[in-house]
Amino acid sequence: MNALVSTPSWTTVCHIDDIPKLGSRVVHHDGCDPIAVFRASDDHVFAMIDRCPHKGGPLSAGLVHGHSVSCPLHGWNINLEDGQALAPDQGCARKLEVRVDAGQVLLALPDQTSSALKGERHERATQS
Structure with a gap:
């Protein structure tokens, strides 16, 4: 059987x-949900669909700390390595494969979505 x-x-x-x-940085492409690409302080890069599993908030607008991000709507903490919500919360954001090669950030996307990607940058909010 061929799959x-x-x-x-x-x-x-x-x-x-x-x-x-x-x-x-948020990456947009035709017909698919926005993708949030995160950079930790140790330069590890992570990518996931830009939607919190709780109420759908934009994870890209959250605070990155260590290898997790806090959703800006209700403070859920999402592990950037696997997309899982951290206890006591439960849920999972859809993680995507990402790699860095010679300083270039590459996403693993299905062939039909790999053209015409555009991005916008999100800075970490500074506390006053």
Whole structure:
């Protein structure tokens, strides 16, 4: 039996310096939900659909701390490594494969969505 398997296409979305440390960049592409690409203080990069599993808030507008992000709506903490909400909350954001090659950030996207990606940068809010 032959199964059809969708092989992702690695698509360059930005340079790592386009994502502020402890910040994010949102990537838009036709027909799909926005993708949040996060950069931790140790330069690890993570990507997931830009929607909190709780009430759908934009995770890209949250605060990045360590390898997690806090949703700006209700403060849910989401683990950037696997998309899981941290206890006591329960839920999971959809994580996407991401890698950095020679400073370029690449996302693994299905072939039909890999064209015409646009991004916008989100800085970490400073506390006064």
